[in-house]
Amino acid sequence: DQQVKQNSPSLSVQEGRISILNCDYTNSMFDYFLWYKKYPAEGPTFLISISSIKDKNEDGRFTVFLNKSAKHLSLHIVPSQPGDSAVYFCAASGMYSGGGADGLTFGKGTHLIIQP
Amino acid sequence: DAGVIQSPRHEVTEMGQEVTLRCKPISGHNSLFWYRQTMMRGLELLIYFNNNVPIDDSGMPEDRFSAKMPNASFSTLKIQPSEPRDSAVYFCASSLGTGGNQPQHFGDGTRLSIL
Numbered sequence: 001d002q003q004v005k006q007n008s009p010s011l012s013v014q015e016g017r018i019s020i021l022n023c024d025y026t027n028s029m030f031d032y033f034l035w036y037k038k039y040p041a042e043g044p045t046f047l048i049s050i051s052s053i054k055d056k057n058e059d060g061r062f063t064v065f066l067n068k069s070a071k072h073l074s075l076h077i078v079p080s081q082p083g084d085s086a087v088y089f090c091a092a093s094g095m096y097s098g099g100g101a102d103g104l105t106f107g108k109g110t111h112l113i114i115q116p
Numbered sequence: 117d118a119g120v121i122q123s124p125r126h127e128v129t130e131m132g133q134e135v136t137l138r139c140k141p142i143s144g145h146n147s148l149f150w151y152r153q154t155m156m157r158g159l160e161l162l163i164y165f166n167n168n169v170p171i172d173d174s175g176m177p178e179d180r181f182s183a184k185m186p187n188a189s190f191s192t193l194k195i196q197p198s199e200p201r202d203s204a205v206y207f208c209a210s211s212l213g214t215g216g217n218q219p220q221h222f223g224d225g226t227r228l229s230i231l
Binding site: 045 | 120147149151158159160161164166171172175207209217219220221222223224225
């Protein structure tokens with residue numbers, strides 16, 4: 001049973017536009033949510049996180065929004081740049097995550113392609 | 117600063133052989149995690165350590181898998197005997213403390229192929 005879902009395997013966006021990546025979760029016990037970016041043949045790189053007590057966190061071009069009632073979060077990238085082309089993973093942490101109290105439960109990723 | 121270092125980067129071996137994957141966490145980090153990535157299941161946690169002590173190994177698929185952390189700067193994940201279905205990319209990650217507010221930093225992984 002997937003507790004963290006990224007329903008779009010891929011997303012294509014024009015350079016300079018906004019990229020919006022979505023993530024849904026089922027476990028209400030999650031208390032932290034994170035986004036990771038991954039290039040081929042490299043490990044995931046931490047991008048941005050948000051606590052369950054907040055609804056927005058911003059870092060430069062990256063903003064994460066959390067809607068607890070809908071169990072939904074999204075990552076906005078504005079403006080999108082060619083170097084943003086990568087696979088983006090949504091992850092969640094908290095008790096009973098299935099990954100242990102402190103392990104991360106990952107979605108299956110969304111491949112973002114930024115077109116020039 | 118050096119990141120998480122994993123070795124080898126690639127491993128190809130025949131089924132039945134013992135496989136040992138190695139990880140050096142970021143200096144000063146006291147939590148270490150092993151993950152496995154497959155096409156079918158994505159990234160899943162296998163085991164994690166806090167201050168060199170295994171905290172949760174519920175993700176370890178079978179008794180053929182074992183992990184150790186003899187000191188703060190080294191961990192191993194061992195598969196004995198290996199099987200073709202163990203083929204995957206294995207990632208090690210470390211963090212300062214536990215909890216989601218301490219982001220995990222990943223190594224570049226070991227791509228394991230069992231023939």
